[in-house]
Amino acid sequence: MLLKSRRRCCLCFWLNGIDDVVKGQIAHLDQDSSNSSFENLAFLCFEHHDEYDSRPNVSKGLQQPEVTQWRDELYxxxxxxxxxxxxRKVEVSIVRFEPVEHRKTFRLVFRLKNVGQATIVNATLSIRLPQNVTANSPRKQTRRKSSDSFINMGLDLSGFEMQEIFGFHECTEDFFEPGGRVATYDMHAINQGLLPDHSLEITGLGFRSDEFQDGTDLCLEYRVDANDMDPQRGTVSRQIPTGLEWVLQDPEKYGLPRNITLEELEAKIDESADDQPRPNIEEDF
Structure with a gap:
């Protein structure tokens, strides 16, 4: 009875327009406290319970059929x-690592996926920043590949940690600890709604490779806030790549198929130059 009424008083709800959880009591509609059958019970606020049980002699008080009707309509x-x-539910994961500056630094690519049934509106992803990690992402050098060489398209900013236009920004929040450092990404900066079963990739955070060893597990705490959704908290983890696994994070950068496996990559490197050209990975390895 409490579950079906959601602790709403049926008389407050229908007669007074009060759609709130209220403090109340269980009323026995036939005034017989020994009859606790489901059909004989109703959840009423204190005031309406007193009014119903008082049964005034002169005025027309609340009648059993009336209360029963409002109770059933409330259910x-x-x-x-x-x-x-x-x-409304989201899932956060680390999709891949992006090396920068010949692997001196790297950044992460996160995936925020809507795994619920309703559109996620104005989502904000917050990540607790570990020591020596920045919210600003190291940026790749601006250049493009010509037929035979790379052409520099401007000042090389790859060595600087600069904030992406629609990336993370650092702030101070109490989400994880009082006054803690947090990297925050606001989805509404580019898109207000994320449909069910759709995802969004977010690139950011700055890591220095000499402080995060290859092969170790990277674990980050996160929190997601959105309209009409309780805050969702959790952890996301992934092992930092080692050796040629770094190539698999962005194989197309080296002219390789996107879905190439580590075994296929090792075989390709071992092939003779007469059969297949070696992937252009010398600058990083």
Missing amino acids: KEMEYRFRSVRE
Whole structure:
């Protein structure tokens, strides 16, 4: 009875328009406290319970059929309302690592996926920043590949940690600890809604390779806030690549197929130059 009414008083709800959880009591509609059958019970606020039990002799007080009707209508309303509410839920993962400056630094590519039933609106992804990690992402050198060489397209900014236009920014929040450092990404900066089963990739954070050894597990705490959704917290982890695994993070950079495996890459490197040209990975390895 409490679950079906969602602790709403049926008389407050229908007669006074009060759609709130209230403090109340269980009323026995036939005034017989020994009859605790489901059909004989209703959740009423203190005031309406007193009014119902008082049974005034002169004025026409609350009648049993009346209260029963409002109770049953409330059950129908609550069942429809909560059955039609769609779940809002997101999933955060680390998709890959992006090496920068010949692997002196690297950044992460996160995936924020809507795994619920309703559109996620105005989501904000917050990540607890470990020591020696920046919210600003190291940027790659601006250049493009011509037929036979790389042409520099401007000042080389790859060695500087600069904030992406739509990337993370650092702030101080109490999400994980009082006054803690947090990297925050606001999805509404570029897109207000994330449809169910859709995802968004977010690149950011700055790591120095000499402080995060290859092969170790990287674990980060996160929190996601959005409209009409309770904050969702969790951890995301992934092992830092080693050796040629770094090539697999962005194989197309070296002219390789996107889905190439480590075994295929090792075989390709071992092939004779007469058969297949070696991938251009000498600058990083």
